[in-house]
Amino acid sequence: MTDVWTSLGVIGVGLVWLSGWLWLDPVIAILVAMNIVWTGWQLMQRSAAGLMDISLPPEKLERVRCQHWPDIAGRDWREVAPEISAGG
Numbered sequence: 001m002t003d004v005w006t007s008l009g010v011i012g013v014g015l016v017w018l019s020g021w022l023w024l025d026p027v028i029a030i031l032v033a034m035n036i037v038w039t040g041w042q043l044m045q046r047s048a049a050g051l052m053d054i055s056l057p058p059e060k061l062e063r064v065r066c067q068h069w070p071d072i073a074g075r076d077w078r079e080v081a082p083e084i085s086a087g088g
Contacts, residue, residue: 005035 009032016025055061 001039006032 009028012028013025016022016028056064
């Protein structure tokens with residue numbers, strides 16, 4: 001998505017050239033740069049979270065449990081662990 005905004009920034013520079021509004025060029029450049037920094041920050045956060053082995057939020061974790069183990073969804077792990085280790 002960053003590429004789309006960068007491309008729109010290039011089109012915006014074309015509008016600066018056509019209109020003669022020279023003040024618009026730095027505004028577009030700042031907006032594109034902020035978008036690139038924001039996207040880079042999000043990417044680094046996700047990468048660091050993966051490296052640090054951070055768990056999913058509880059609501060997503062419960063959704064995964066419901067999809068993959070429907071018979072144990074919504075139950076506490078302490079009551080399910082003996083069943084799983086016993087093969088049941």
